[in-house]
Amino acid sequence: MIETALTIFETLRPWAGGALCLLGGLLAIIGTVGVLRFPDFYTRLHAASVTDTSAATSLLLGMALLPETTWLIAVKLAAIWVFIFITGPTSTHAAASAAHTAGLQPVIGRVGRRDGDKA
Amino acid sequence: MRLGYLIGLAILLSALWLAFSGLYKPRMLFFGLSSIIICLVLVSRLRLLDREAAPYFRLPVYLSYWVWLMIEILKANWIVIRACLRAELDIQPALVKVATTCRTDLAKTVFANSITLTPGTVTLEVEGDWMLVHGLYEDQTQPEDFIEMDRRSAEAADGRKRETEVAG
Amino acid sequence: MIPAAGIALMVALALMLIRLLAGPTLYDRVLAVNSFGTKTVLLLALLGYIMGRPDFMDIALLYAMINFVATIAILKFFRYRSFQVPMARKSVPPSGDDE
Structure with missing residues (x-):
């Protein structure tokens, strides 16, 4: 029973890893499109954090599932993941706080339904 | 110690x-x-070694908080991805003041970083017991939405009161 | 599928360059540089698999650290000795950005 489960896992591993890597790349593109489309700096931060969280998670998880991964590489992938998850919000908060302190005003209220007022 | x-x-x-x-x-x-x-x-x-620099004794609590946070991040990601891909831009940014019950700096850091890590909300400023939060949708960033995250991060970082006093 | 993921990441990097060049404020550019760095870390890790060289993982780890320090350094520089950004508040909260 366990043997068959392991065999199925080993067969599915490269496909699942590749699919997760591809999903991560697509999520990175989606986050970048959001950064390009959103009207002002503070809303762009939200789009950039999609890349920081879900794209990084899916790409690193996909790479960990690939059959070339040894334990040494898996530990490094996990370290990169933890590092991105700790430093990502810190630098985002630093940028947002610096912009807020410098007096950059955020756009408040509904955007886009009407004329789409410029930031 | x-x-x-x-x-x-x-x-x-x-x-x-x-x-x-x-x-x-x-x-x-x-x-x-x-x-x-x-x-x-x-x-x-x-003299860098204190409770904040070496939180090894509370790792299981942090891990359970981390798991809960990952689920929240997944849910929030879906909302932001939909907002990015919608053909007609339809967002409603808002600034919200959120109260926190965290007492130590470590707990406040964990709470603010959790807010920032969740897509759709960014902490702009931390002053005392108040945080200024910028949200992508006004109806999803009301102060009531942060109560559970606040409680959980305070539990994860502060824990029981005894430990803070021993370490401090 | 791995090369396709690499190409998708490169497309995202190229799109991010537009925001880097066109960003109206300084902070948009800082955000673009930071996000560019995160994607570069992921691309470096992926390149290790594409080219069959696991040493790239160390470079990716190092690049993640350098990216973080660079973002904080840029923001700190522009917050404290600026020529064009008006400083609205004199008092800086101690838990700000002096990590």
């Missing part, structure tokens, strides 16, 4: 070195050992 933190840091540094190096020749092991000793001496001379 301070010795406990030092031993924990030594174990953590050794594990990191062994996990990253991959070369287990005697010479490389000697280099690793000497760098770990240099790090420990520097850290203890700089």
Whole structure:
């Protein structure tokens, strides 16, 4: 029973890893499109954090599932993941706080339904 | 207590070195050992070791908080991805003041970082017990939405009161 | 599928360059540089698999650290000795950005 489960896992591993890597790349593109489309700096931060969280998670998880991964590489992938998850919000908060302190005003209220007022 | 933190840091540094190096020749092991000793001496001379710098005793609590946070991040990601891909831009940014019950700096950091890590909300400023939060959708960033995250991060970082007093 | 993921990441990097060049404020550019760095870390890790060289993982780890320090350094520089950004508040909260 366990043997068959392991065999199925080993067969599915490269496909699942590749699919997760591809999903991560697509999520990175989606986050970048959001950064390009959103009207002002503070809303762009939200789009950039999609890349920081879900794209990084899916790409690193996909790479960990690939059959070339040894334990040494898996530990490094996990370290990169933890590092991105700790430093990502810190630098985002630093940028947002610096912009807020410098007096950059955020756009408040509904955007886009009407004329789409410029930031 | 301070010795406990030092031993924990030594174990953590050794594990990191062994996990990253991959070369287990005697010479490389000697280099690793000497760098770990240099790090420990520097850290203890700089008086950096306290509860915030070495939270090893609370790792299980942090791990359970981390799992809960990952689910929240997944849910929030879906909302932001939909907002990015919608053909007609339809967002409603808002600034919200959120109260926090966290007392120590560590708990406040954990709470603010959790808010920022969740897509759709960014902490702009932390002042005392108040945080200024910028949200992508006004109806999803009401102050009531942060109560559970606040409670959980306070539990994870602050824990029971006894520990803070012993360490402080 | 791995090369396809690499190409997707490169497309995202190229799109991010537009925001880097066109960003109206300084902070947009900082955000673009930071996000560019995160994607570069992921691309470096992926390149290790594409080219069959696991040493790239160390470079990716190092690049993640350098990216973080660079973002904080840029923001700190522009917060404290600026020529064009008006400083609205004199008092800086101690838990700000001096990590």
